[in-house]
Amino acid sequence: MSLVLPSTGRRVPCEQCPLRPLPTFRDFTVPELKFVSSFKTGEMTAEPGAAIVSEGAHSAHLYTVLSGWAFRFKTLDDGRRQILNYLLPGDLVGLQGSIIGEMEHSVEALSPLVLCVFQRDRLDELFRNHPGLGFDVTWLASREERMLDDHLLSLGRRTAIERAAYLLAFLHERAIAVGLGKGNVQIPLTQQHVADTLGLSIVHTNKTLRKLTNRGLIRWLGRSCEILDAGELARVAGWDGPAERVRPLI
Amino acid sequence: MSLVLPSTGRRVPCEQCPLRPLPTFRDFTVPELKFVSSFKTGEMTAEPGAAIVSEGAHSAHLYTVLSGWAFRFKTLDDGRRQILNYLLPGDLVGLQGSIIGEMEHSVEALSPLVLCVFQRDRLDELFRNHPGLGFDVTWLASREERMLDDHLLSLGRRTAIERAAYLLAFLHERAIAVGLGKGNVQIPLTQQHVADTLGLSIVHTNKTLRKLTNRGLIRWLGRSCEILDAGELARVAGWDGPAERVRPLI
DNA sequence: CGGGGTCTTGATAGCTCTCAAGGGTCGTGG
DNA sequence: CCACGACCCTTGAGAGCTATCAAGACCCCG
Known part of the structure; x- marks a missing residue:
């Protein structure tokens, strides 16, 4: 550090x-x-x-x-x-x-x-x-x-794959909102970060992300994650999206 | 309802x-x-x-x-x-x-x-x-x-018994702060509420609370929980307490 | 007396963790 | 150039924790 x-x-x-x-x-x-x-x-x-x-x-x-x-x-x-x-x-x-x-x-x-x-x-x-x-x-x-x-709901009541899908859909949404990602969004994360967000072990996180990869929803690039199908991720998670509206910038 | x-x-x-x-x-x-x-x-x-x-x-x-x-x-x-x-x-x-x-x-x-x-x-x-x-x-x-x-830390990274201990110590602390509970504090909860807070099933919540009961830390009274040893609960949870300070009342 | 809500307990299935090992990449130093 | 370590990703196997299923006790109330 x-x-x-x-x-x-x-x-x-x-x-x-x-x-x-x-x-x-x-x-x-x-x-x-x-x-x-x-x-x-x-x-x-x-x-x-x-x-x-x-x-x-x-x-x-x-x-x-x-x-x-x-x-x-x-x-x-x-x-x-x-x-x-x-x-x-x-x-x-x-x-x-x-x-x-x-x-x-x-x-x-x-x-x-x-x-x-x-x-x-x-x-x-x-x-x-x-x-x-x-x-x-x-x-x-x-x-x-x-x-x-939203995160509490996720940690408390979503399954591992739902949690992962939620997290990535959530970050995708936020990235888009601030103009990051022309085309596919890439999120600068390691799987350890994902694990520490989802409350899972690194091993199980890896296996869970693999399932999303195999479904063609994401791609892992080493130190970052590319979102291929944000809509389907949100659907897997049972997440409505953020209803993000115009906000102040201080 | x-x-x-x-x-x-x-x-x-x-x-x-x-x-x-x-x-x-x-x-x-x-x-x-x-x-x-x-x-x-x-x-x-x-x-x-x-x-x-x-x-x-x-x-x-x-x-x-x-x-x-x-x-x-x-x-x-x-x-x-x-x-x-x-x-x-x-x-x-x-x-x-x-x-x-x-x-x-x-x-x-x-x-x-x-x-x-x-x-x-x-x-x-x-x-x-x-x-x-x-x-x-x-x-x-x-x-x-x-x-x-704090709750996110709990759901993500504490074990079942740590989570339960944290929740009850937390609610005890808050109840005391607003003058509830002369002597032992009683919290008006069902085990279903505890389960839905901790992200656990009702059955496993019951078994977890039993452990705390057997250790003499709490007593379950049907629709409410009596805190017998808040300090030990906080210790089990690895929780420092809230550092609660004077706050506004609106 | 029946029904609903709450609490309890045992048994089994299933999900997640830990342990272990290996491959890949990158930057550094010999 | 190559060896090496550090970090990251991957996979299999077995242990352990938690969910689900099932059943029963208790209490209150209509």
Whole structure:
């Protein structure tokens, strides 16, 4: 697990953010955009495997993913790891820590990652002067809650193959929404990540993914997974899709 | 599953709320309390088994639990049910629906329940005129997120007996925090609820709870569970406890 | 007194884990 | 160039955990 590369100065001005024009993100007013722009202090990059935030850290920062993939996880004392959710462009990182004060999960980069860094201590100013943005932060927290609800349903009540199909359909959907994947989407994952997300052993995960491969739904490429038939994956999982709607981008 | 009893007029004024003096809840300023009081339109009661909100409902209300127990859950098409979390006094109900627009989970009463009913369409006024309360709503959403993170870790990576011990220690902790349980805490649950929370079958849940009973950690009373040794339950689960701190009450 | 809900227990089937071993790729150093 | 280690993916076999099936006890209530 390598270290995070130090922050370099800002590069992409919020007004020219490559994410904002995407149809998934709602339009911001000029004052909102101006505040967000001033809220951002710089950018940070990280390589795959780098720890972005660590469980127990007290002075967590607040970030938004600008590009790349990451994941949130917790571990038990004996090392068992559970991946909680994935982070894609447009997702807030470290909100729990910023709001409540201490991180209770860790975050690690899955691909080369670029993060926008925000001034955490100006969060109250955001709520005071831009109620709409305050509402948006709550909106994003509710969205995360929904995804976790879905994951809980999956871990608790879906079979192994349903879980795998759900996870891959879910990640496919999210990747598409933020404009990743021209043609077939490739997800930068190892089977160990999948296992730690689904609550399965690595061996059984492998055998389960093989079934999906044999059905022609996915293809494994070594450190990444190509989605060939997202619709059929969702059907196998019994998953309706996310009803993802336009969301804020902070 | 019986129906919800219709709302009757308000009874408990927020200024005399029996929950607010508890040490778990932060003190509110006079204007905050005044707003919350005006935000509340009445109360609603429900009997055990009553549906408070249903998945897919579009016009969900926003509530806070005043007294009693409830739970949130989702189901798959074939009826498999997963309990996502429990609701105790002081918890918001229906925030996801209020923020995003549509409920993606259902809520059911576990005991006789009293809810404070709020005017959902004044939520934006809350954010506009009381930034501190807006922050509090986000705080509560983050708290829920944390609990879900813990549950995911449990479902994904704990064994059956660890999961059961975790769940009961968790509910014990929450009950204590809101002043339930003089002496030993009794949790109004059936083993079916436990099974649907832990992602286990009812039979195996029974056998697992028996082990905890034989170790003298709990006692099953028919439709409820008495916690005899919460510390040992937490130890069995490998759970540190919640680091629960003072929280807002809306 | 019957019926429904809850809790309990044993037996068997089936799913998942662990153990073990091997192949492949990639980057590094001899 | 080749050896080597590290990491990732794959597969088989047997053990262990969990689901399902089945049956019965208990309680409350109409």
